[in-house]
Amino acid sequence: MVTTKGADTRHAVLERAVALASKVGLGGLTIGTLADDLQLSKSGLFGHFRSKEALQIQVLNHAAERFVEAVVRPALAQPRGEPRVRSLFHRWLDWARSSPMPGGCLFVAAATELDDKDGPVRDRLQTLQREWLGVIATSFQKGIEEGHFPEDADPDQFAHDLYGVMLAYHHAHRLLRDPKAEARARHAFQQLLPDR
Amino acid sequence: MVTTKGADTRHAVLERAVALASKVGLGGLTIGTLADDLQLSKSGLFGHFRSKEALQIQVLNHAAERFVEAVVRPALAQPRGEPRVRSLFHRWLDWARSSPMPGGCLFVAAATELDDKDGPVRDRLQTLQREWLGVIATSFQKGIEEGHFPEDADPDQFAHDLYGVMLAYHHAHRLLRDPKAEARARHAFQQLLPDR
DNA sequence: GACAAAAACGAACGGTCGTGCTTTTTTTGG
DNA sequence: CCAAAAAAAGCACGACCGTTCGTTTTTGTC
Numbered sequence: 001m002v003t004t005k006g007a008d009t010r011h012a013v014l015e016r017a018v019a020l021a022s023k024v025g026l027g028g029l030t031i032g033t034l035a036d037d038l039q040l041s042k043s044g045l046f047g048h049f050r051s052k053e054a055l056q057i058q059v060l061n062h063a064a065e066r067f068v069e070a071v072v073r074p075a076l077a078q079p080r081g082e083p084r085v086r087s088l089f090h091r092w093l094d095w096a097r098s099s100p101m102p103g104g105c106l107f108v109a110a111a112t113e114l115d116d117k118d119g120p121v122r123d124r125l126q127t128l129q130r131e132w133l134g135v136i137a138t139s140f141q142k143g144i145e146e147g148h149f150p151e152d153a154d155p156d157q158f159a160h161d162l163y164g165v166m167l168a169y170h171h172a173h174r175l176l177r178d179p180k181a182e183a184r185a186r187h188a189f190q191q192l193l194p195d196r
Numbered sequence: 197m198v199t200t201k202g203a204d205t206r207h208a209v210l211e212r213a214v215a216l217a218s219k220v221g222l223g224g225l226t227i228g229t230l231a232d233d234l235q236l237s238k239s240g241l242f243g244h245f246r247s248k249e250a251l252q253i254q255v256l257n258h259a260a261e262r263f264v265e266a267v268v269r270p271a272l273a274q275p276r277g278e279p280r281v282r283s284l285f286h287r288w289l290d291w292a293r294s295s296p297m298p299g300g301c302l303f304v305a306a307a308t309e310l311d312d313k314d315g316p317v318r319d320r321l322q323t324l325q326r327e328w329l330g331v332i333a334t335s336f337q338k339g340i341e342e343g344h345f346p347e348d349a350d351p352d353q354f355a356h357d358l359y360g361v362m363l364a365y366h367h368a369h370r371l372l373r374d375p376k377a378e379a380r381a382r383h384a385f386q387q388l389l390p391d392r
Numbered sequence: 393g394a395c396a397a398a399a400a401c402g403a404a405c406g407g408t409c410g411t412g413c414t415t416t417t418t419t420t421g422g
Numbered sequence: 423c424c425a426a427a428a429a430a431a432g433c434a435c436g437a438c439c440g441t442t443c444g445t446t447t448t449t450g451t452c
Binding site for chain 2 (some may be wrong): 164165172175
């Protein structure tokens with residue numbers, strides 16, 4: 001029996017869970033709240049995932065898929081080198097305040113939440129974040145090859161620094177509610193791009 | 197009756213609570229765990245704070261006092277201008293991995309945890325963070341006056357960017373466990389300091 | 393050392409959490 | 423349309439949560 005109903009609700013649950021977790025974190029996710037939100041019974045929802053931990057991992061994976069769709073893939077459609085790097089950055093800004101992420105970037109929230117815990121959820125997040133920094137570094141490397149950036153620039157250092165710009169934006173925007181947050185981020189990005 | 201015993205235990209509780217909260221967050225703090233750790237009864241500990249929310253706020257204030265002692269005050273003892281700014285940064289690095297903060301900087305963890313919640317705890321953290329960015333900006337401003345930095349540099353932008361460097365370090369160090377985290381942070385700091 | 397105030401305790405409360413079990417309802421393939 | 427399978431529901435559990443209250447122990451002052 002190849003069923004589709006199950007996959008549908010599971011998808012709906014994950015969609016809602018990603019949004020919710022962006023506000024309250026992966027640990028703050030509660031099966032009861034999630035079930036009420038979707039007008040499901042606790043046990044009915046629970047049945048789709050065999051544990052809360054499994055749910056959390058699937059939430060991370062689901063968010064990662066959305067992230068690739070919203071940020072990475074469109075950026076890869078841009079010309080390699082500086083335009084692509086620029087697109088990655090600006091699309092990340094859009095992502096961090098997109099409607100499916102009402103509490104800001106889920107990964108930013110999860111990073112500080114999970115960095116002191118052990119287990120498969122933390123491991124998964126760590127891998128995802130390494131991949132994301134890898135995407136930035138690779139794009140930057142292509143920019144070196146294209147002659148957009150200096151030959152002696154360090155792609156991993158650039159990825160690290162650029163993510164710092166993103167984290168500073170998140171902090172200024174979401175905690176401090178600084179109206180200048182985006183302008184600050186754009187300025188910081190501009191300063192970060194090395195001259196060729 | 198001028199008693200001192202109460203203040204002593206309250207201090208001990210806050211000391212332990214700050215360390216614990218750096219790992220599990222302010223919301224992850226639990227009165228039961230805290231009581232067990234200090235060999236107190238739940239109700240005995242609870243009596244010192246009238247609610248968990250009050251405890252969380254006092255934890256923030258206690259951490260802020262420690263932060264001033266460990267980072268701000270020593271830096272203010274440095275010559276104004278660039279040396280002082282440099283000292284603020286390096287002492288922050290030390291702070292973020294000091295033994296009383298086994299889970300990394302409490303404020304970094306609390307920032308993403310509380311940025312979507314309302315209430316006095318969030319308000320307090322927001323104020324503390326604004327003050328901290330203010331300390332950085334003021335120190336930088338003094339550096340401009342000393343002729344260490346360009347006259348047209350923006351102190352608030354510098355504070356924003358420097359905090360981004362700190363957040364990137366925290367992410368690389370604690371979640372990614374990147375051995376190069378500190379070197380990356382120092383490099384980023386060097387790039388950030390504008391030439392006079 | 394008496395006495396009041398402060399601190400600590402022990403037990404209980406209502407509530408929510410994740411999870412397991414059993415039963416009912418819905419979906420699906422032949 | 424029917425039987426098998428999947429999904430959803432209902433209910434209960436043990437654990438832990440913050441909080442309250444009455445009692446006991448410790449502390450500080452005269």
